[in-house]
Amino acid sequence: MSAPLGTRVDKRESGGPPGWTLTCLTFSDILLRIPALSGCKEQLLDDGEATSPDPGAPASPAKTRGLTAALLTASTEAEHGNTRQTVLAGETSPGTDRMQRWPWSCGAPGPTVTTETAASHKQKPKSRTPGGVPPWAGRTCFNHRRGLPNWTQVGAKRGRGREGVGEPAARPEPLTTHPPPDLDDTEAAGPRAALLEKHLLEGEKQLPSPGQGPFFYIGGTNGASIISSYCKNKGWQRIQDSGREDYKLKWCEVKSRDSYCSFREGEQLLYQLPNNRLLTTKIGLLSALRVYSRVLSKINKAALGAQARVLKMEEFFPETYRLDISEERKAFFTLFDDTQMWICKPTASNQGKGIFLLRNQEEVTALQAKIQSIEDDPIYRKMPFRAPQARIVQRYIQNPLLLDGKKFDVRSYLLIACTMPYMVFFGHGYARLTLSLYDPCSSDLGGHLTNQFLQKKSPLYVLLKENTVWSMDHLNRYINDKFRKTKGLPRDWVFTTFTKQMQQIMAHCFLAVKSKLECKLGYFDLIGCDFLIDENFKVWLLEMNSNPALHTNCEVLKEVIPGVVVETLDLAMETFQKSLHSQKMLPLLSQRRFVLLHNGEGDPGRRPGGPRPPPSLRADKPGARRPVPPPPGTRTAPRPGSLPRGPPRSSARTRATAAPSGRPPAPSRDL
Numbered sequence: 001m002s003a004p005l006g007t008r009v010d011k012r013e014s015g016g017p018p019g020w021t022l023t024c025l026t027f028s029d030i031l032l033r034i035p036a037l038s039g040c041k042e043q044l045l046d047d048g049e050a051t052s053p054d055p056g057a058p059a060s061p062a063k064t065r066g067l068t069a070a071l072l073t074a075s076t077e078a079e080h081g082n083t084r085q086t087v088l089a090g091e092t093s094p095g096t097d098r099m100q101r102w103p104w105s106c107g108a109p110g111p112t113v114t115t116e117t118a119a120s121h122k123q124k125p126k127s128r129t130p131g132g133v134p135p136w137a138g139r140t141c142f143n144h145r146r147g148l149p150n151w152t153q154v155g156a157k158r159g160r161g162r163e164g165v166g167e168p169a170a171r172p173e174p175l176t177t178h179p180p181p182d183l184d185d186t187e188a189a190g191p192r193a194a195l196l197e198k199h200l201l202e203g204e205k206q207l208p209s210p211g212q213g214p215f216f217y218i219g220g221t222n223g224a225s226i227i228s229s230y231c232k233n234k235g236w237q238r239i240q241d242s243g244r245e246d247y248k249l250k251w252c253e254v255k256s257r258d259s260y261c262s263f264r265e266g267e268q269l270l271y272q273l274p275n276n277r278l279l280t281t282k283i284g285l286l287s288a289l290r291v292y293s294r295v296l297s298k299i300n301k302a303a304l305g306a307q308a309r310v311l312k313m314e315e316f317f318p319e320t321y322r323l324d325i326s327e328e329r330k331a332f333f334t335l336f337d338d339t340q341m342w343i344c345k346p347t348a349s350n351q352g353k354g355i356f357l358l359r360n361q362e363e364v365t366a367l368q369a370k371i372q373s374i375e376d377d378p379i380y381r382k383m384p385f386r387a388p389q390a391r392i393v394q395r396y397i398q399n400p401l402l403l404d405g406k407k408f409d410v411r412s413y414l415l416i417a418c419t420m421p422y423m424v425f426f427g428h429g430y431a432r433l434t435l436s437l438y439d440p441c442s443s444d445l446g447g448h449l450t451n452q453f454l455q456k457k458s459p460l461y462v463l464l465k466e467n468t469v470w471s472m473d474h475l476n477r478y479i480n481d482k483f484r485k486t487k488g489l490p491r492d493w494v495f496t497t498f499t500k501q502m503q504q505i506m507a508h509c510f511l512a513v514k515s516k517l518e519c520k521l522g523y524f525d526l527i528g529c530d531f532l533i534d535e536n537f538k539v540w541l542l543e544m545n546s547n548p549a550l551h552t553n554c555e556v557l558k559e560v561i562p563g564v565v566v567e568t569l570d571l572a573m574e575t576f577q578k579s580l581h582s583q584k585m586l587p588l589l590s591q592r593r594f595v596l597l598h599n600g601e602g603d604p605g606r607r608p609g610g611p612r613p614p615p616s617l618r619a620d621k622p623g624a625r626r627p628v629p630p631p632p633g634t635r636t637a638p639r640p641g642s643l644p645r646g647p648p649r650s651s652a653r654t655r656a657t658a659a660p661s662g663r664p665p666a667p668s669r670d671l
Contacts, residue, residue, distance in 0.1 A: 016085055038059045187196040214245055215239045220253030223550030226565045227251050231633035249569075253547050265520045266580055269572055272546060273416065273525045278513040280527060280546035282392045285509065286320050311508045316501075316541050318397060323371065324390035332393055336364050341396040341440065343448075346389045350545055351453035352445060359441075370453065397540060398440050403470070403478060403531040405430070407438040409450050409542060410475070410498075414527040415568055415594055418575035420517035421580050423585060424510055424602030425571065426503045427530070427593060429469040430560050435460050452549065469556040486539060501539045502531055507597045509544065514598075521579055524572040526564075 037435045191324070210440040216231040217239050218224045228238055231249060245262045251271040254257065260274050278284045295311045321332040323344075336342065338360050344367070346354040400407050414426035436459045439447055441521065446454050455461055455468050469631050470478075474492035483489055490496055506529060528548025550565060552558045570590035578585055585601055 087188045108451050130218045214248035215245050216249040279544045281348045288512040319395040342393045343396045399535045405437045406433045408433040410531045412529045416525045417571040419523045420521040421576045424595035424598040430477045471556045
């Protein structure tokens with residue numbers, strides 16, 4: 001017995017015994033689950049729910065015939081021509097109300113089914129619309145499997161508004177596949193239905209997730225709304241699983257080893273360099289500046305002063321000692337006296353956590369005794385990881401420049417938009433002020449530290465929070481009005497002299513760690529740099545911070561932060577694409593407010609504008625392809641125009657400094 005698609009073939013009339021289990025799918029579901037038909041959805045789809053205003057309207061005969069033919073063709077191809085699928089459709093009985101849907105995406109055991117019994121046909125008459133078309137026209141029922149109905153489904157309603165007002169629809173239980181005990185001819189269900197079900201399931205597995213990507217992941221809340229809006233405006237889709245590796249952009253507050261292990265160079269963008277601690281921890285920055293200072297000193301001596309004047313560390317970085325090194329700790333305890341003030345900081349904390357002042361000999365003695373007791377404790381000797389975080393002590397700037405009697409510092413940004421090659425930028429930020437007036441003798445850290453985390457603890461913050469952040473324009477106007485004439489400053493000192501000094505200090509710090517940073521195409525980083533101006537208008541670098549605050553809890557931050565984040569992402573993506581395609585970096589179309597500090601296209605040991613070779617071709621990977629060396633005793637012909645080589649040297653010094661076989665030489669230090 002055959003019937004046009006959209007009408008019902010009653011199982012009793014067609015010879016089927018009662019108790020058959022049916023699968024209900026819309027045309028849209030069918031087209032989505034069969035990849036061969038995904039391209040003809042618009043031509044064949046005629047689902048009563050989606051396209052017809054009248055749910056009882058009949059489907060178009062031409063479209064239903066086309067869909068039936070396409071279904072039969074697809075199923076025939078899946079069986080390699082051996083089996084033809086039969087599409088059964090029928091009209092509804094009162095059992096239609098018992099049809100259940102179970103979305104496959106929810107992890108259900110299989111397609112949803114409708115169970116009907118012979119009793120339901122006997123007790124209630126068939127219902128038809130006045131036009132003679134069943135009310136469920138547009139639905140297609142496939143012969144799924146043969147068996148007794150799962151009685152937990154009988155009487156369960158479909159949940160499409162048929163329940164009482166305010167009563168939630170009952171969720172159906174997953175159906176079981178118990179074979180009927182009174183039927184032995186289970187093969188009578190036919191291989192065609194099983195083949196069609198398998199084809200549908202295979203099509204379901206091939207379906208990509210909605211949105212089609214690219215995907216982005218944000219870990220944490222710092223700047224999340226700005227980053228999310230930026231990516232969604234590009235049509236990207238946000239994912240919540242931090243373990244997924246198919247992202248295009250990953251922006252996390254906290255670095256994870258797994259993120260760097262699974263990172264695909266040249267295919268993904270990953271926020272924060274793996275070892276940015278060389279700049280963003282107190283000890284890391286201090287050590288890098290010390291080493292770089294010694295290197296510059298030796299170079300200047302060798303050049304006999306011919307080199308241009310370079311920045312000296314003591315000119316911009318306050319005197320600092322490490323408390324985790326015994327010699328430095330003793331030197332600090334020896335030179336301290338009550339006329340000085342020092343500030344003690346943990347090496348890797350932010351938001352003012354763990355910071356305290358040292359203003360007299362009693363406080364220094366207490367610190368010394370505490371450190372000594374920790375070192376003498378045998379528990380900490382055996383378990384060094386339990387020791388407290390390493391600290392530094394830094395000379396406190398006791399004569400800071402004040403704005404209306406309040407201490408302030410300036411947050412600026414160092415952007416490493418690309419590491420292959422290096423593209424480093426400077427960006428303006430804002431000025432941060434304390435709520436209370438500055439008093440060097442006060443023990444309240446809120447008057448000494450300007451970060452928002454500490455200022456929020458004040459009961460006055462809610463009323464005066466707008467006064468704790470100034471724009472750079474506001475700061476420039478204030479200094480022009482208050483200090484330009486009295487201090488003999490040039491006009492717009494903030495945007496001329498001060499900005500130039502910040503850029504020089506940032507470039508100096510970057511060059512100090514440039515050869516040590518881990519570089520891969522796709523790494524980028526935004527670092528917050530805090531500067532302080534003393535009353536003599538001398539500029540000091542206080543610290544550098546990874547993952548700088550990107551919150552917008554006041555009007556000035558709402559104007560500054562979104563622009564910083566958007567331009568950071570724009571520059572990271574543009575430099576990424578240009579490096580990937582070996583294009584010249586400049587000019588950069590996305591560069592607006594950031595100022596270029598360092599262009600690494602000309603750095604020795606790096607290909608200008610070009611990425612590293614693919615991982616499969618690198619010589620430092622196990623099993624990598626290396627050029628075959630010539631046989632011993634053979635000489636290679638010199639290239640045309642090249643100078644003749646002298647005899648090869650084999651001294652111990654040459655062997656010690658030679659690069660390992662198959663590895664590129666270490667990049668030269670850019671001075």
